[in-house]
Structure formats: structure tokens, C-alpha cells
Amino acid sequence: MKKLLLTPKTITLTLLWIIATIGLIIYQTSPKTESKLINAEVKEVISPHQAKIPTTGAFEALGRYSFQRTYPYKKFPVETLQEELARYKRNGASFRTHQQSEWSSLGPHNIGGRTLAICLNPQNSKTMYAGTAGGGLWRSYSGGEGIDAWDQIATGFAVKAVSAVAIPKDDSSTVYIGTGEVYRYKLTDGGRTDRLSRGTYGVGLLKSTDAGKTWTQSLSWPKEDITGVQKIRINPKKSQTVMAATTEGLYVSYNAGTSWSKTLDVPMVTDILINTKDTSVVLAACGVFKSANYGLYRSADGGKNWTKITNGFPTAYSGKVLLDAAASFPDTVYASVGAVDASGGQPSTTYLLRSADQGVTWELKSDTDYSIYQYWFAHYVLAHDTDANKVLTAGVDVWRSGNQGSNLVKVSDWRKWNFNAGIGEPEGTGPDYIHGDHHDAVSDPNNPDVVYLACDGGVFRTDNFGSSYTGLNGGLQTVQFYSIASGQDDSLAIGGGLQDNASIFYNGNKEWRRVIGGDGMITRYNIGNDNEVYATAQFLYLNRSSDKGQNFTVVLNFQTGTPASTGTHFVAPYALSPVNPKVIYAGGGAIYRSTNRGNSWVLPNGTNPVQDLTMPIASIGLSYFDVDKLVVATAPRDPSISLKPQILYSNDAGASFKNVTGNLPDRLAIDVEFDPNNDDTFYVVFSGFGTGHVYRTQDAGATWENISGNLPNVPHSCIFIPMERPNLLFVGNDLGVYVSEDGGTTWEAYNKGLPYPANVVDMSYNYNTGKMQIGTHGNGAFQVSLAEYNIQLPAVVTGLETVKAVDFEFTNAPNPVVSEAKISYQLRKNAAVNLTIFDTQGRKIRTLVNKQQTSGTHQIFWNRTGILPGMYKMVLQTGKQRVTKNILVK
Incomplete structure (x- = not known):
């Protein structure tokens, strides 16, 4: 699941900046400069019906579906799937530990x-x-x-x-x-x-x-x-x-x-x-x-x-x-x-x-x-x-x-x-x-x-x-989702990608509207801003919208030759950094990185593949604590490829990768996700049959633990790990949704109200509404309230609604001039807070706060006396939640 993006507005905290003409400024692109970048590098702003992309991907889509489920074998164990369905029918009720909420249809x-x-x-x-x-x-x-x-x-x-x-x-x-x-x-x-x-x-x-x-x-x-x-x-x-x-x-x-x-x-x-x-x-x-x-x-x-x-x-x-x-x-x-x-x-x-x-x-x-x-x-x-x-x-x-x-x-x-x-x-x-x-x-x-x-x-x-x-399609809820995503402010901010039916966005009352065209692939929101949403068509044709999907700007199109293509899967992954949603990683044979919302791209390791050009990246997971940390899964571009898929880890923004596959099963990894509660913990979800389907590492890939427990032996596609609830896990598979409340030791089906079987391929969660959305590959989208689990945001949250947007202010003292930065943040509940400045080498320059603080608004001043001009990093952390901001001192 690649929806939950830790941004200042929605997850941990907000540092609200005002750019000063002297002293300390945030290093970012101005709107005027951004407009020039779009004109110079993207060259095309499109309305939904104007996209110039291939019109069909049926061959690739069907091949992908069967290959994911049969790999590494040549046959599909239909009997196993039917046995697992029968097992659920026999024992489904006894699996439940409490009364479940019922899923409701979202259409389309x-x-x-x-x-x-x-x-x-x-x-x-x-x-x-x-x-x-x-x-x-x-x-x-x-x-x-x-x-x-x-x-x-x-x-x-x-x-x-x-x-x-x-x-x-x-x-x-x-x-x-x-x-x-x-x-x-x-x-x-x-x-x-x-x-x-x-x-x-x-x-x-x-x-x-x-x-x-x-x-x-x-x-x-x-x-x-x-x-x-x-x-x-x-x-x-x-x-x-x-x-x-x-x-x-x-x-x-x-x-x-x-x-x-x-x-x-x-x-x-x-x-x-x-x-x-x-x-x-x-x-x-x-x-x-x-x-x-x-x-x-x-x-x-x-x-x-x-x-x-x-x-x-x-x-x-x-x-x-x-x-x-x-x-x-x-x-x-x-x-x-x-x-x-x-x-x-x-x-x-x-x-x-x-x-x-x-x-x-x-x-x-x-x-x-x-x-x-x-x-x-x-x-x-x-x-x-x-x-x-x-x-x-x-x-x-x-x-x-x-x-x-x-x-x-x-x-x-x-x-x-x-x-x-x-x-x-x-x-x-x-x-x-x-x-x-x-x-x-x-x-x-x-x-x-x-x-x-x-x-x-x-x-x-x-x-x-x-x-x-x-x-004649009124009520014919049969679209095949590849992905689903939700915003955090607007309950209607839900989007997804469909096989042969474009990307779509929710209008309410089970109505959706199409955008972009072709095969809709992966949709992702900037969860700090529901207006900004990204959507792809086949082969990583990436588009960005700043108006909730009404119009789109093409930000990545390999047909232009810039950046150079290293080959992608039909459904190619990208992810917005939870630390800084302006940073986007995208996967082909090599890794691509943008630090300006897709306006321009670099290849951190050149065109060198993370594994091999015949083994493009199939899934990307990003750290909730460090913008430079990521984990990727590779998969063969074609069934004839003899190389085995790998799980690879990078802590230097993709400049290098370490193979951490270890003793993981030889199956195709469909989802890789960092734990939002622990930076060394991430999960891998596997398709196929005959092995475990959910694995966890708690030491950045050095060792792996099979936490599949009593999950059905069917292909799995996605996982959701809530904030501040590290033992609560949700997975989606070919039979529906399953939940664990004990970190994967035991699982129970969570399918009340779903068609059964429901082939769940992606899931998203809105912390403000307390509702989870799922996309199925054939029965549309569904939503359920998870109020029974009391999933809440961490202690440090946005101050945009309650705090005047002047987190960075500057005052001039009498001659000699002394420049100060005033930092404001809001705590949702009492928490231990640490606010520290680092240089680009990671050396600590100054700790501004390191103590327990009560809920409410807090301000701290940083006097920059003795600080040389240059780039610095400000890190604000409470418990296991952290936000990082780059700042430029002039």
C-alpha cells in the first residue's frame, strides 16, 4: 500500500515557513520558477481527454495477471484457491474476534x-x-x-x-x-x-x-x-x-x-x-x-x-x-x-x-x-x-x-x-x-x-x-482496479487506475469521472494537499494535477527521451516521499528521482539497473523518517527471464542498492512498505502459491520473519500498517481483506459486505474520516469504517487550521544585526520533542528543543549568530515520528 505520505500537514507536524529577504530562507523553487520549469521541461499541460498514449494493454495486462500468480511455475493451482475459499466458508465466523464493520460499495x-x-x-x-x-x-x-x-x-x-x-x-x-x-x-x-x-x-x-x-x-x-x-x-x-x-x-x-x-x-x-x-x-x-x-x-x-x-x-x-x-x-x-x-x-x-x-x-x-x-x-x-x-x-x-x-x-x-x-x-x-x-x-x-x-x-x-x-452500465460494478488512493481532508478525494478504463476519481454516490485515458495505473495523493494528485497510464506515463484531477501536467514520459528510458513494467511503480512529498521515486530498470514534484528527474546511479535491465522495479517503498531511504522489489519483464527477483535496499537516495533478499521465497513481491513506526522495519507482500505471503524485517533486511500465520495460501497484493499501531496489520489478497491485531501471529478475514471472493489489489486509509478504501480487480471499490480499531494520528500534527501561517519570522536587532528564525509547531497531545539542526555531513550543529512538552502551540527562536552560509537540515521528532526540512542560510 503506497498511499500514506507523512507530510507536515497530515501526519506528524508542520513547519510553516515565510521566506525572508535576509538571513535564513527555505530552499525551494518559487511559483514563477516552477512555471518556467514546466514550460521548459514538461512542455505539455493536458486536460483529461487529450492524453497521447497507447490505447490498449490487454496483452500485457493479462500476461501480468497470470505471471504474478503462477511464478515460478507453469501452472495455476485452481484447486488450492477453491480449497481456501471452502475453508473460509467453513471457518470464517469462528475466525472473528469481535463484531466487524460492514464494507459499503463506492462503485463505480x-x-x-x-x-x-x-x-x-x-x-x-x-x-x-x-x-x-x-x-x-x-x-x-x-x-x-x-x-x-x-x-x-x-x-x-x-x-x-x-x-x-x-x-x-x-x-x-x-x-x-x-x-x-x-x-x-x-x-x-x-x-x-x-x-x-x-x-x-x-x-x-x-x-x-x-x-x-x-x-x-x-x-x-x-x-x-x-x-x-x-x-x-x-x-x-x-x-x-x-x-x-x-x-x-x-x-x-x-x-x-x-x-x-x-x-x-x-x-x-x-x-x-x-x-x-x-x-x-x-x-x-x-x-x-x-x-x-x-x-x-x-x-x-x-x-x-x-x-x-x-x-x-x-x-x-x-x-x-x-x-x-x-x-x-x-x-x-x-x-x-x-x-x-x-x-x-x-x-x-x-x-x-x-x-x-x-x-x-x-x-x-x-x-x-x-x-x-x-x-x-x-x-x-x-x-x-x-x-x-x-x-x-x-x-x-x-x-x-x-x-x-x-x-x-x-x-x-x-x-x-x-x-x-x-x-x-x-x-x-x-x-x-x-x-x-x-x-x-x-x-x-x-x-x-x-x-x-x-x-x-x-x-x-x-x-x-x-x-x-x-x-447499459448503471450498477454494473465490474471495473478492474490496479490501484486506489485517498486524500486526508476531503472524504471524496479518492482516485484509482483501471485496466482499459483510464484513471478515475470519485464524485460521490458511486459516481466516478475518468481522466487521462488508456489503462489507468497507479494513483497517489500528496496527503498534505488533496488538490495535488498524481496518476499514471501504462509504462510509467506520469501526470500531476494541482486541481484534484481536473487537469493534468505530464511530468514523466519516456517517449520524449528525457530522462532516458531503462525499460519499465506495464504497471510501473512510483512513490511520493512521506518525509517530503516533493520528492518522488519512480522505477524502471534503474531508479529515477525528482525533488521538485516531477518537474525534472535524475538517475541517482545513472542508467545502471538496480538488478538487471531485464528485471525492472515492480514495487517501491519509502521511509517515513529519512527521504533517502527506500526499498524496491524487482521482477522479470518476461517469463523467459531466468534471473530471480530481488528485494533491494538503499539509504543514499538510490545511488546504490544492497541486495537484502536473503531467504525470502522465490515469488514475485507485489508490495513493499516501510513501517511508519520504525525506520528499520519494512514488509514484503508476495503473490503466488505454496509459500508464506507476508514477511517482515526489523533490521533493514538483515533477517526476515514469515508472519503469514493462518493467512490463506493465495496470491497477496497489498498491506497497510497504521501509525502508532505497529501490531495492527491489514492485507489484501485474491480472497479479500485480512487483519491481524498481534503483529501477524494470527489473522482473521475482514470481508463482511464484500463480494466473495473479492480480488483486493490495493488499499488506502483516510486518518481524518477513519475509513479504509480498497480497490478490487473486477468488482470496483469499497469502503469501511475502522472506528473499532481507534486508529489515530501521532502526537504531532498539522497546525494549518489553528496556527497563523508564520512559523518562520525574522527580527532585526540593533546594530550589529542579529537574524533569528521563529519556528512554530502544534502538538496534538503531550509528547517528548527533539528539534535539532544538522549540516550536510550529518553533524549536529545545535539542539533547540529536547524535552517533554504539553499539547498545544509551541514556538522556538534560532539565533543564527556564528552559523556560516550554506545548506542545513532541521529535524523535528516526537517519539518515532520525524519531519525533515532543508534550509539555506545566506
């Missing part, structure tokens, strides 16, 4: 998350199901209309990715869902990765016979594979016959899912099409990234035997294939094929093909590259149910043809998103807006011009076959 209810599948109740099209990438299964009874139109359906299984939904025409109480989001199988795509796949794990195919109240596992595989069910098709004439397109092949059940047989042993089946007139004819699309035996297969006996189709169908492509046929013209079939190989060194492109004979022969209708870089991930084709000439295709945007696909015209523009849309308001600035990256579409059986579309921005509807769109 106006921004839909990545949605992979959509299915209409065949008996009532107003009832629809949405399968989401990280938020599980959702249902609406209003066709998605309304400000609170959706409800999540719990399955009881430890899975959040739902890629397929199907309902029999004759029984709307029966629902099948396919789990897992998987786009790569074993050693495909030239062996670029040795991961089994890139994506999120699944638990097979689940079935409900009571409209989603209870679920059973109908089809599953060995528990250590990342498997997925991509599509489910039900025979329209025999609803007992169900087909499943899976990562392991095509499976058929003739008894409504009681038993299954693999009838096509080709991996990565991406789609199935059953001819509605002659159900013995079935087509199966296979392959992504040129997986084994990829191609189009046809069965003439209901899926028992298969023949590979090559007549007019491309034989070399890297993307996936999606199929469709109109209900009124089932013998006419369309295929959307991503990244078809081109000849003569030309780039690959998307093919839209058409067959007029049930898929036996094919003709190319268009090579318009509508799927472009999402060829492996997000595209489809949809034939109009009653007009044989009309067809929709989609990839990044939606395209339409009125002549059977021969000419495609783009009919949507994802760039027109409305960053300030409220719940139920138009999500775009024009009628042709729909979020980019399309996964599924279904026609309303009552009106073929009405189409429901699933994309990375949730669920949308078109009433005119693609001419205009309406968002």
Missing part, C-alpha cells in the same frame, strides 16, 4: 468493466446475463436500463472470469456459464512464453437449474491448469445436447451436462456454430497464436466426427476465429479471422469471410483490418437475423456492411468517450460512441435491429443495427 456504477459475454433470456429479452472478466456473472431484469440495473450472481466458486453464458430456449431456469479468460495455450506463438497460457484461471463449466441461485461444476479439468471455456452452444432442437468450446478441445454433452465427451481434440476452440435448420451441421473454430492444428473444422453428424475446412478458408493466421449465421439464413455463415498472414512481406490483416453452403467453401468479402492489434483478443461478426445483406463486425470499433460484407464502414468511435458521464447519462460525446475492444454481441429475437454488445467498457445497446449506441 457509471463505468462498466471488461465484459466478455452477453446472453438474453430466450423467453424474455429484458432479462439478460453478462459474463465479466473480473467481476463474475451479473443479471439485469430491465434490459440494462436504469441507474441500478444489475445484480451480481454468486456462484460459490473461486472464479471471477466468465467468458460464456448460454440458456436453453425451452428452460430459462437453466443457465450454463463458461469460466476463465484464456488466449494462449502452452508453447504457442513461436515459443515466446513458457506459461501455460496468458489470462485468468477458470474452474470449467458451471450449471444452475434454479436461475442462478445454486451452481454445480459440470465440466472441469486437472486443477493445476489455466483452462477456459470460451463458448457454450445449445442445440436449438435438442436442449439436452450442449457443446463447449474450451482451451482443451471441443466437448459435447448429450444429457444436459451430466457427462461430457471430447469429440475434437484440438486446443483453443474459440467458437462453435450449430446450424439452426440442420443441427447435424456444426462448425468449430480453433486456434490462437497458431496453436496446434489450428483451423476451421466441420461436422456433419452433430459433432461426433470432424473434417478440417481449407476450401477458401485461410490456412495461416495468428488471431482467433469467430463465427455467426443469421437465424433466417442458417446456411449462410460468416467468419471473422484475426491476423491472417499476408504475402510479400506485407503486414497481416483481418479477414471477413462468407460461406453460402454451410461452411464447406468460403470466399473473402473484406480484408479491412477492423480487429487490428486485438486480433487475438477482441473481435466478432454478427449477421442481421432477417436481412441477408446486413452484417456487423467489431474489433477496436464497430463496422457495418449492407452488401454481405463486401464494403465495411466504421460506425463507432471509442475516442468520443465522455469522461464526466454520470450514472445513466450518455457515456459518449456523440451518438456513435461505444467503448473499444469488443468481445460479444447478440440480437434481440423480437427486433433484429436491436443488438446488445459486450466490450471492455461494459454493456451497450444499438437500436438501429449500429448507427447509434446507448450505455
Whole structure:
């Protein structure tokens, strides 16, 4: 957790300075100089919708998700996750030591998350199901209309990715869902990765016979594979016959899912099409990234035997294939094929093909590259149910043809998103807006011009076959947070970063507004000033706002070449110093440091990597006592890297690092945090399985202690250590939030009111409101009051509200002139105070205060007689809390 920044205003104390024309001055940049620096070095101030950054990071995002959880192995132990979920259900109540407060939703209810599948109740099209990438299964009874139109359906299984939904025409109480989001199988795509796949794990195919109240596992595989069910098709004439397109092949059940047989042993089946007139004819699309035996297969006996189709169908492509046929013209079939190989060194492109004979022969209708870089991930084709000439295709945007696909015209523009849309308001600035990256579409059986579309921005509807769109995301709380942060003054000052949905800031009442664009990554507040907030897009595209996120200044962009890039992770870390929030550290292969809020940057150790250029920094923790102390965690940029991740410690502002990994487990560290109560204590939080997940050092990394206790054996992502409560710890993991009141000896789940499981990736705390916020990767944000723990600020706190802002004043005595500095500070309660001046070598110059003092306002004068001009450091400490200020004597 990287939210809690010790600043004079919010944590320990405030030294309020007035710059004098003689004597002693604070060494800082004036506003005028700062403006020049921005113009000269940053060169760009942007409003939220103007950011010039890459528009997708799906490949990196999914790779990161699976790699963090599988490292250093090649498989994902889904069974372990399910066992831990069952253990919590059995013992959760007995873990509790007292009554817990209940989490409440923060939304967003106006921004839909990545949605992979959509299915209409065949008996009532107003009832629809949405399968989401990280938020599980959702249902609406209003066709998605309304400000609170959706409800999540719990399955009881430890899975959040739902890629397929199907309902029999004759029984709307029966629902099948396919789990897992998987786009790569074993050693495909030239062996670029040795991961089994890139994506999120699944638990097979689940079935409900009571409209989603209870679920059973109908089809599953060995528990250590990342498997997925991509599509489910039900025979329209025999609803007992169900087909499943899976990562392991095509499976058929003739008894409504009681038993299954693999009838096509080709991996990565991406789609199935059953001819509605002659159900013995079935087509199966296979392959992504040129997986084994990829191609189009046809069965003439209901899926028992298969023949590979090559007549007019491309034989070399890297993307996936999606199929469709109109209900009124089932013998006419369309295929959307991503990244078809081109000849003569030309780039690959998307093919839209058409067959007029049930898929036996094919003709190319268009090579318009509508799927472009999402060829492996997000595209489809949809034939109009009653007009044989009309067809929709989609990839990044939606395209339409009125002549059977021969000419495609783009009919949507994802760039027109409305960053300030409220719940139920138009999500775009024009009628042709729909979020980019399309996964599924279904026609309303009552009106073929009405189409429901699933994309990375949730669920949308078109009433005119693609001419205009309406968002249907009211209450669809499914966004995937990467980070969450809160300010300390304004209870609404909450922000975060989302996968493929920009960075967002809270407006209240479950509404959020987008900023910057692209993939939102890490958001951090200057906790001494809620107006100042930082946000990144992918690959450390860092922005700063001075007006609570209304407008942003780009302060770090490696595309400019200054500073030099040393390579970063997709989600690259940065942190504001708790001692001085003007100091920012950012992590690539090397460490970057700014002392002026990001206006300029230095590399303390040049471009030399902290470990290796193939092992960039993945997490940064900063000391609450010394601006020069930091700890970082590294991780491989790619799964093929053989180096092991490290934990490294620096006490010289990143000029050098010491490897303190010691006997820590070989897992990826997701969070590293200093203890705000002890400068030699810091924590490391690990993802993965099979080892401890939370470790602590109390001697700056010389030795480590596993404090995982009875925590579940699942990937962990974040930790929060409150001030003045060193034995109180909170962690977030793939099952939710856990708390320890005894320094990590024992833990209990703290999940009342959360969806379960809740994949908690980040947490923040507001000391003024006493509330914790969490960001989940698939179910949005939540908040809870921690009043029961009585977490308070330390003794020395801000005086801004109660003390006149004249901490540094100067008086002139009679000739000879003697200059004095008056220092004011406020104590919240009685405390032992030490105020000392040091030179740049760390030598003590003078101790001004060293005694017990009562609560209230205090003043001390420093007479600078005998002090040579130069830079000095003033340190004010009470107990274990300390603030340092650099001062310049002229």
C-alpha cells in the first residue's frame, strides 16, 4: 500500500515557513520558477481527454495477471484457491474476534468493466446475463436500463472470469456459464512464453437449474491448469445436447451436462456454430497464436466426427476465429479471422469471410483490418437475423456492411468517450460512441435491429443495427482496479487506475469521472494537499494535477527521451516521499528521482539497473523518517527471464542498492512498505502459491520473519500498517481483506459486505474520516469504517487550521544585526520533542528543543549568530515520528 505520505500537514507536524529577504530562507523553487520549469521541461499541460498514449494493454495486462500468480511455475493451482475459499466458508465466523464493520460499495456504477459475454433470456429479452472478466456473472431484469440495473450472481466458486453464458430456449431456469479468460495455450506463438497460457484461471463449466441461485461444476479439468471455456452452444432442437468450446478441445454433452465427451481434440476452440435448420451441421473454430492444428473444422453428424475446412478458408493466421449465421439464413455463415498472414512481406490483416453452403467453401468479402492489434483478443461478426445483406463486425470499433460484407464502414468511435458521464447519462460525446475492444454481441429475437454488445467498457445497446449506441452500465460494478488512493481532508478525494478504463476519481454516490485515458495505473495523493494528485497510464506515463484531477501536467514520459528510458513494467511503480512529498521515486530498470514534484528527474546511479535491465522495479517503498531511504522489489519483464527477483535496499537516495533478499521465497513481491513506526522495519507482500505471503524485517533486511500465520495460501497484493499501531496489520489478497491485531501471529478475514471472493489489489486509509478504501480487480471499490480499531494520528500534527501561517519570522536587532528564525509547531497531545539542526555531513550543529512538552502551540527562536552560509537540515521528532526540512542560510 503506497498511499500514506507523512507530510507536515497530515501526519506528524508542520513547519510553516515565510521566506525572508535576509538571513535564513527555505530552499525551494518559487511559483514563477516552477512555471518556467514546466514550460521548459514538461512542455505539455493536458486536460483529461487529450492524453497521447497507447490505447490498449490487454496483452500485457493479462500476461501480468497470470505471471504474478503462477511464478515460478507453469501452472495455476485452481484447486488450492477453491480449497481456501471452502475453508473460509467453513471457518470464517469462528475466525472473528469481535463484531466487524460492514464494507459499503463506492462503485463505480457509471463505468462498466471488461465484459466478455452477453446472453438474453430466450423467453424474455429484458432479462439478460453478462459474463465479466473480473467481476463474475451479473443479471439485469430491465434490459440494462436504469441507474441500478444489475445484480451480481454468486456462484460459490473461486472464479471471477466468465467468458460464456448460454440458456436453453425451452428452460430459462437453466443457465450454463463458461469460466476463465484464456488466449494462449502452452508453447504457442513461436515459443515466446513458457506459461501455460496468458489470462485468468477458470474452474470449467458451471450449471444452475434454479436461475442462478445454486451452481454445480459440470465440466472441469486437472486443477493445476489455466483452462477456459470460451463458448457454450445449445442445440436449438435438442436442449439436452450442449457443446463447449474450451482451451482443451471441443466437448459435447448429450444429457444436459451430466457427462461430457471430447469429440475434437484440438486446443483453443474459440467458437462453435450449430446450424439452426440442420443441427447435424456444426462448425468449430480453433486456434490462437497458431496453436496446434489450428483451423476451421466441420461436422456433419452433430459433432461426433470432424473434417478440417481449407476450401477458401485461410490456412495461416495468428488471431482467433469467430463465427455467426443469421437465424433466417442458417446456411449462410460468416467468419471473422484475426491476423491472417499476408504475402510479400506485407503486414497481416483481418479477414471477413462468407460461406453460402454451410461452411464447406468460403470466399473473402473484406480484408479491412477492423480487429487490428486485438486480433487475438477482441473481435466478432454478427449477421442481421432477417436481412441477408446486413452484417456487423467489431474489433477496436464497430463496422457495418449492407452488401454481405463486401464494403465495411466504421460506425463507432471509442475516442468520443465522455469522461464526466454520470450514472445513466450518455457515456459518449456523440451518438456513435461505444467503448473499444469488443468481445460479444447478440440480437434481440423480437427486433433484429436491436443488438446488445459486450466490450471492455461494459454493456451497450444499438437500436438501429449500429448507427447509434446507448450505455447499459448503471450498477454494473465490474471495473478492474490496479490501484486506489485517498486524500486526508476531503472524504471524496479518492482516485484509482483501471485496466482499459483510464484513471478515475470519485464524485460521490458511486459516481466516478475518468481522466487521462488508456489503462489507468497507479494513483497517489500528496496527503498534505488533496488538490495535488498524481496518476499514471501504462509504462510509467506520469501526470500531476494541482486541481484534484481536473487537469493534468505530464511530468514523466519516456517517449520524449528525457530522462532516458531503462525499460519499465506495464504497471510501473512510483512513490511520493512521506518525509517530503516533493520528492518522488519512480522505477524502471534503474531508479529515477525528482525533488521538485516531477518537474525534472535524475538517475541517482545513472542508467545502471538496480538488478538487471531485464528485471525492472515492480514495487517501491519509502521511509517515513529519512527521504533517502527506500526499498524496491524487482521482477522479470518476461517469463523467459531466468534471473530471480530481488528485494533491494538503499539509504543514499538510490545511488546504490544492497541486495537484502536473503531467504525470502522465490515469488514475485507485489508490495513493499516501510513501517511508519520504525525506520528499520519494512514488509514484503508476495503473490503466488505454496509459500508464506507476508514477511517482515526489523533490521533493514538483515533477517526476515514469515508472519503469514493462518493467512490463506493465495496470491497477496497489498498491506497497510497504521501509525502508532505497529501490531495492527491489514492485507489484501485474491480472497479479500485480512487483519491481524498481534503483529501477524494470527489473522482473521475482514470481508463482511464484500463480494466473495473479492480480488483486493490495493488499499488506502483516510486518518481524518477513519475509513479504509480498497480497490478490487473486477468488482470496483469499497469502503469501511475502522472506528473499532481507534486508529489515530501521532502526537504531532498539522497546525494549518489553528496556527497563523508564520512559523518562520525574522527580527532585526540593533546594530550589529542579529537574524533569528521563529519556528512554530502544534502538538496534538503531550509528547517528548527533539528539534535539532544538522549540516550536510550529518553533524549536529545545535539542539533547540529536547524535552517533554504539553499539547498545544509551541514556538522556538534560532539565533543564527556564528552559523556560516550554506545548506542545513532541521529535524523535528516526537517519539518515532520525524519531519525533515532543508534550509539555506545566506
